[in-house]
Amino acid sequence: MIKIKNNFDLKATITCGQIFRYIEDDGYIIILKDRIIKLREDKNYIYIESNNEDNLKQIVYDYFDLDRNYDEIENIILSKDEKIRPALEFSKGLKMIHQDPFETLIAYIISQNNRVPSIANSLNLLSMNYGEKVNFNGREYYLFPSLEKLSKLTTSDFRNCKVGFRDKYLFEIVHNIIDKKLDLDSIYGKNSDEALKYLMNFKGIGMKVASCILLFAYQKFDVYPVDTWVKKFMKDDYNIEGENNIRKFTYDKYKEYSGLAIQYMFNYKRNNKIN
């Protein structure tokens, strides 16, 4: 067991829609690579346990992006747009989770034209069928399957995990990685436009999925998915319509932090059911 200062919003960060697989159980259980991690919080501290506590603090800091100076970013965003203040205040302590690129890729391909419970169900089925089993605190958990393991599946194996018509996309993507046609590491060296174009060359990855991968796995904060919520509040609050106009408007305003600004607005609107 380790403890860290409770100086961010653990609940919002985990439940705001960035990740699909987590368990609420007297706190939260999440699965990162080869570890099951349980987080419990009180007013001052977050208490963390894992099946492997080597270097755990650094892993948690990296995952929840705790070394980044969010205050500074928020001040930059505020200096461009005072109107966003309520959203920023509401979302205080929300962090951008630093997810694993491969898992993020698979998860967001499954997410297309799909709902959250169904996405989580498919990811859990994939993990239970093809991931490594880990015992922790007397219970069984399954790690997200490796690339090598998933490369052995047929399209119908994927379909048995309820991914539907996305089976062929997953099959092809996994083989593209095995065959080095898709190199996830190469994305670190690309700017956001190059990375979007690169990812969208692959079947099953469109604008939204590519944006999610870049924002959530590569911390490219100038990119974000435009969904119906974003369209709605950009029209209502700023009278901007059309995906390209929305992107241009937010980029001109918030520059390299536009994805973060949108995430704050999204979180605020969604939780306050503001029409």
Place this chain on the structure above:
DNA sequence: TCCCAGGACTACT
């Protein structure tokens, strides 16, 4: 039983 929500691709203009 049917209907709906939810992205990307394909095949049309």
Place this chain on the structure above:
DNA sequence: AGTAGTCCTGGG
């Protein structure tokens, strides 16, 4: 260049 139809699952 723009768009209607299609692909599935889960839930009302």
